[in-house]
Amino acid sequence: MSKKVAIIGSGNWGSAIAKIIGMNVAKNTTVFDQKAKMWVYEEMIDGQKLTEIINTKHENVKYLPGIKLPENIVAVPELDDVVSDADLLVFVLPHQFLPRLLNGIKDKIKKDAVAIHLIKGVFFIDGEMVPISSRIKDVLGIECCTLMGANVANEVAREEFCETTIGYETQEAGEVFFKLFNTKFFEVTIIQDVTGPEICGALKNIVAIGSGFCDGLGYGGNTKAAIMRIGLKEMRGFAMMYSKTVVESTFLESCGVGDLITTCIGGRNRKCGAYFAKTGKAWEVIEKELLNGQKIQGVPCAKEIYEILSTKNLLAKFPLFHTIHRICVGELEPKEIINYKSVNN
Ligand SMILES: NC(=O)c1ccc[n+]([C@@H]2O[C@H](COP(=O)([O-])OP(=O)(O)OC[C@H]3O[C@@H](n4cnc5c(N)ncnc54)[C@H](O)[C@@H]3O)[C@@H](O)[C@H]2O)c1
Numbered sequence: 135m136s137k138k139v140a141i142i143g144s145g146n147w148g149s150a151i152a153k154i155i156g157m158n159v160a161k162n163t164t165v166f167d168q169k170a171k172m173w174v175y176e177e178m179i180d181g182q183k184l185t186e187i188i189n190t191k192h193e194n195v196k197y198l199p200g201i202k203l204p205e206n207i208v209a210v211p212e213l214d215d216v217v218s219d220a221d222l223l224v225f226v227l228p229h230q231f232l233p234r235l236l237n238g239i240k241d242k243i244k245k246d247a248v249a250i251h252l253i254k255g256v257f258f259i260d261g262e263m264v265p266i267s268s269r270i271k272d273v274l275g276i277e278c279c280t281l282m283g284a285n286v287a288n289e290v291a292r293e294e295f296c297e298t299t300i301g302y303e304t305q306e307a308g309e310v311f312f313k314l315f316n317t318k319f320f321e322v323t324i325i326q327d328v329t330g331p332e333i334c335g336a337l338k339n340i341v342a343i344g345s346g347f348c349d350g351l352g353y354g355g356n357t358k359a360a361i362m363r364i365g366l367k368e369m370r371g372f373a374m375m376y377s378k379t380v381v382e383s384t385f386l387e388s389c390g391v392g393d394l395i396t397t398c399i400g401g402r403n404r405k406c407g408a409y410f411a412k413t414g415k416a417w418e419v420i421e422k423e424l425l426n427g428q429k430i431q432g433v434p435c436a437k438e439i440y441e442i443l444s445t446k447n448l449l450a451k452f453p454l455f456h457t458i459h460r461i462c463v464g465e466l467e468p469k470e471i472i473n474y475k476s477v478n479n
């Protein structure tokens with residue numbers, strides 16, 4: 135039986151990945167059902183429903199303007215309709231919206247469905263970090279893989295060559311998702327590490343905010359490289375401390391150093407960090423002015439990681455993460471980023 139795919143989320147990345155999914159299910163007729171439903175958080179654009187616009191113009195005019203989506207991607211506003219008959223669930227939405235959504239679908243999905251998530255964030259529950267894959271697995275009772283990489287959505291949507299990493303628990307799931315996502319311009323590597331990629335995907339957003347501070351302050355490439363290197367070291371330290379299953383070579387994959395580089399050069403977090411350092415505006419205002427409904431992930435993530443480290447008395451081991459959080463909440467000036475070793479003492 136061919137597998138039905140559900141895409142849960144339709145923002146900038148959700149829409150870009152829907153384009154790849156639409157192309158690949160159309161090619162792999164023996165493996166996949168030919169249509170994929172995409173859940174859209176309904177909103178009105180100039181008096182018309184976004185789902186209607188996507189289904190007639192085949193373009194997500196708000197979150198991925200200028201890119202045609204394949205006609206086999208069907209935008210659906212009712213979540214139950216999207217997930218109830220799906221064999222493969224692709225979660226791709228800002229993580230703050232996930233908990234409510236999971237509770238709403240837990241009794242609606244097929245028991246043998248398999249999930250993958252593309253979400254760069256983590257949860258902080260009762261003083262502990264909870265990776266998104268664990269949360270999905272716990273609530274839905276199904277396997278959950280991760281897809282993370284150096285993948286700025288607009289570039290992927292324009293079919294510019296890049297790599298990505300899929301972390302799997304069972305080889306079978308890794309292979310089916312390889313078929314769903316791999317293309318000539320989106321080169322997938324599968325690895326047996328679910329947690330390492332997703333921790334990298336969340337923590338790189340904090341470092342990207344710090345890189346943005348450097349750009350906003352007019353610092354050069356050497357300083358930015360230093361922030362990226364220190365950030366990578368703290369990312370690795372945090373991930374290895376959190377879980378014994380994290381594999382060290384993961385940090386050299388696209389989901390590790392690759393994603394860190396691209397996000398610190400061309401991502402939204404970087405852009406917003408630079409604007410913050412230049413203008414001192416509130417993050418909500420920056421999000422509104424620069425992102426047109428898209429979300430900044432690095433600022434809440436820096437807070438969540440700060441809370442975990444503070445609860446565990448580990449802030450001294452992660453001085454860059456600590457400093458970036460303190461700058462984000464206005465306790466320090468952006469220029470203090472280079473004093474990360476001493477400023478928290
Ligand atoms: N954009 C990228 O380049 C990129 C690349 C890789 C990974 N990611 C990650 O993918 C995830 C999704 O990001 P994105 O770029 O697709 O999203 P986005 O920031 O572009 O869009 C926000 C989305 O949230 C939806 N939304 C708004 N309010 C909502 C609500 N109350 N409930 C549910 N949904 C609501 C909007 O409709 C929109 O689809 C994030 O974790 C991000 O870090 C993004």
Ligand SMILES: O=P(O)(O)OC[C@H](O)CO
Nearest residue numbers: 283284285286401402403
């Ligand atoms: O635009 P950002 O900062 O959310 O980063 C985008 C992607 O995560 C890069 O892989």
